[in-house]
Amino acid sequence: MKFDSSAAFNEKRYEAIRSREVAGGDAFFYAVVTTGVYCRPGCGSRTPNRENVLFFDTPQHAEQQGYRPCRKCRPELKRGSEVHEKIIVKACRRLEQDEAYPMLETLAREAGLSPTYFHRLFKKIVGITPRQYYLKQRTDRLRRKLVDGDDVGTAIYSAGFSSLSGAYNQNEDRLAMTPKKFQQGGDDEQIWYGFSSCYLGIVLVAATDRGICAVELGDSEEQVYSHLHNQFPKAEIKPGDPDFEQLIKAVVDHIDNPSQKFDLPLDIQGTSFQQKVWKALCTIKPGNTSTYSVIAEKIGKPAAVRAVAGACAANKIAVLIPCHRILTKDKKISGYRWGRGRKRLILKKEKQ
Ligand SMILES: [Zn+2]
Incomplete structure (x- = not known):
């Protein structure tokens, strides 16, 4: 030119x-x-x-x-030159290995570029932003670990998922696909499980490669296992290896201390209506209660009170999705899949 x-x-x-x-x-x-x-x-x-x-x-x-x-934009280097590529490839390697997303400033400093310029260069060469690249790597890492036969609990931990809301956002695409799978009773799905006990009795925790898909409460291991099997009749259900204990412990700790934040991802398999209801339930804070009609309004379907009740009854993840925080209009304890007695105990604990 x-x-x-x-x-x-x-x-x-x-x-x-x-x-x-x-x-x-x-x-x-x-x-x-x-x-x-x-x-x-x-x-x-x-x-x-x-x-x-x-x-x-x-x-x-x-x-x-x-x-x-200029030290920031390095104009003496040809754009897309080998030097630039080397710098970005190095940043990619680092993003592939890091458990947590390093600050953009850190990545840029290591690359010897200003954050703004580094961000632009990264996007130009890789096609996506450093953060998008990190998130993609994290998902791939989880998948790889599972292919390698790593236990699901460990895989979820070490893949670096950090918050429930983060997992929801991340899983939005995939959640859109789950209703069909759900209808098929977990066809082709692999589910790992393990038991523990707490003040509510026996706890069973089950997880897919995406997160916790069921928490069952009962009086015996046989009972909670048969609940799980009925929920996912077509899935391949197998005991988690010793590392799965970590995941179970996190769930039991949360049951014992409901005010503590629970950070691990949930695999909430259900229709999109059910998922909306379950997410709305998660916004009721421990110690508080709500009603079906309030939830129906919250999800923008004020007339769908019965359907909301149905979705609450279909919740497979006891306590973590707090359907126990729903009371009748006159604040009485209504039905609970895992027993009214347990519902009363959980609410009492949350009031403490
Ligand atoms: Zn410059």
Whole structure:
């Protein structure tokens, strides 16, 4: 491209600097006379005043005039050059291994670039943002671990899921697919389970590779296991290995201390209506109660009170999805799948 150095053209280039437009690519470079530094358009540094800016066609031209390359946008490196690629590939390797998302600032510092420029360069070379790349890796990691035969509880822990809401958001796409699977009774699904006991009796915790899919309460291991089997008649149900204990312990700890936040992902398999109801139940805080009609209103279906009651009754994840916090309009304890006596005990504990 040949450059027209007319004033109008330079105004356009200055506009590109101001808007931090990267589309211009290596179309031109600009130097700031007050700092002695030259940049490429898209650089994250402060926009210089128009009167201090000079334009150059190539980095060489800028350097011949005595300007130094900016440390943030590295204009001396050819865009998409090997050096840039190496920097980004290194960041990718790091994102693939990290348990938690490192701050953008940290990644950029390690790459020797400004956060803004690093972010843009990453997106340009990889096609997605560093955070998106990290999230994708985390999901792939979980899948790989499960293929390798790692226990599901360990896999969920070590794949770095950090919050219930995070898991919901992350799983939105997949949740849209689950109703069908649910209808089929967990066809082709692998489910791991284990038992423990707590003040409510025997607890069974079951999980798929996506998260906890059932928490059953009962008087004996046989009883809770048959509940699980009835819920997922077509799934391949197998005992979790010793690491699964971690997951069970987290559930029991939460049952014992309901005010503590529960951070592990739930695999809430149900129709989208049921999922809406269950998510609404999760917004009732421990110690509080609600009614079917309030939940019906909350999900924007005030007339669907009966259907809401049905969805509550279909909840497979005792305590973690707190359907026990639903009372009758006159604040009486209504039916509970795991027994009214247990419902009373849970509510009493949550009041403490
Ligand atoms: Zn710069």
